[in-house]
Amino acid sequence: MTRRTPTPVTTTLWTLIIIGLATLQFPGILFYHDVTEPRILGMPFIYGFNLVIWFAICVVLFIAYKVRWGRPRPDELDGEPDGNGNRDAGEGESHR
16 A cells, blocks of 8 residues: 655644634643623534534534535556446455
8 A cells, every 4th residue: 555645735734623623622721610790602612612612623524525525536556447436446355
């Protein structure tokens, strides 16, 4: 198996996901747990902040899905395509 160099899209998506998850786990948010102000979207800060970050992570994951992140590129697949656009697995490999 050859090692591939990550594309700029892959690097960007990984960076955004890691930053988003690290932001959700940031302990500094607990300074606001008994405070009703500031409010985000009409909710106390801790709830609004988590909602906004989860929404942002969902958007990043949806973009990753749409750009087929993590799937092999067509030029990296082995075998010949059949009539349905599927590629034949090499000998000794099973279809899933």
